[in-house]
Amino acid sequence: MTSASFRAERSPFTWLLEREVVRYLKIWHFTIAGHVVSALLFVLVFGLALGTRIASVEGVPYDRFIVAGLVGQAVLLVGYINGTTSLFEARRDRYLHDVLASPLRWWEVNLALVLGGVIRGVITGVGILAIAIPLTGETVQRPFVLALGAAGALLMAGQVGVLAGAYARTLDHVYSLETLVVLPLGFLGGIFYSVSQLPPLWHALSEVNPVFYIVQTLRIGFLGSGDIPVGVALGVLWAFAIALSVWSLLVFRSGRRLKQ
């Protein structure tokens, strides 16, 4: 027994992924429904209530215009919260030790945590759209772009959460990052406006905001066009997603943020 190679009868990775998903599904009314309701409130208030007083944006009714951005914002926020809640708390309360001391490989741990966030983002995004589409009459003009953009956004959001979960030292760090970085980047990413309406300086600043590319790819997917060409939007979004993934994998491979 003690000299044989380790052979799993069921992949430890699938167990960890299951644990990640079970964790938030147990409290779905907070972890899923809360974000769906929050995004829908924006649709109702800004789109349907105030939207009647706002001229259409580039020919698109305002309630339809903001849906893509709201989905992007929700996905980003969910990815961030999922990664930080799952990994930061596992580090703080040291039940991560049970995972680190097991035969799980470092990349399996990373992948399970990120995929956990991705799945939560998918459920949340679908939940928002399931209600927002009938309300606003939103349509999908370019499904392939939408799929690629959503995949990039989900990966980026999952990795942001896992990285924040790995680096945060206190709960204050987690909340501060959410309030001071994630939410402002979302609101300044063009959810509620077209950057073509902005003065040149703000326009330029928008283009260094990664959330801007999430919003643009999703908006091009839904509406058929955005503020920038589709190739640029997808290219920059995926470049951010891949860069974050490489960073995250390096952190997990070295183990320095997870172990002492």
Added chain:
Amino acid sequence: MPDQARPPALSVRGLTKTYAGGLTAVSGLDLEIERGRFFGLLGPNGAGKTTLIGSVCNLVIPTAGEIRVFGHDHRTREARHLVGLAEQDVNLDRFLSVHETLVYHAGYHGMTRREARRRAGELMELFRLTDKASSPSTELSGGMQRRVLFARALMHRPALLILDEPTAGIDVELRAELWEFIRRLHAAGTTVLLTTHYLEEAEALCEEIALLRAGRVIARDSAAKLRAHYGADDIAGVYRQAMSGAPGSLEAVA
């Protein structure tokens, strides 16, 4: 000559760990534990016991040295599967019930769901946790949480069981119960590495004891030989002398 075909349960060579703040917790530590031993590791707080255990279990990144578990490098999946760890601090997943805690642990070690559930049921019954199967682990009493930690460490049937201060803060009755269970496990062939501040327990249970001070093993032998060497009545007397660095300290025995 070491037996290549039957390597020791644990072999530590030149282990050094210096933390980011500059503290060196262990320095050039060598330790070998034969298969099937009940081995005690004694030392004051800060002696390096938990750092040693963390290094063995992939929780601490050693600065230098080599660790082998039944001949496998400690970082391999094989080595990690062979070790079961019940830590000093209660570190239970707050999102999971007792039953889930055990089942997912088994899953991380590659068990099927059916086998994981069967084994969890067996251990919950053994540790009288069945009534609490659906309760969140973190809502149990301290003694109950200790039972869950024990059960979790045993879920995947480790060949080397590491118990870091396992009876800290639990009542006498549960302590006696746990030791009886560990004795039976050891008799069935499991190697046990125990750290404890209850010296009389170490003396009664362990076939061999190592004394750790400032990150080094300063003495190691059976309780009887340590007592004889120090001329002490019990292991507490040995401990006091060894830790005070009194003449006749056991570097020679180590």
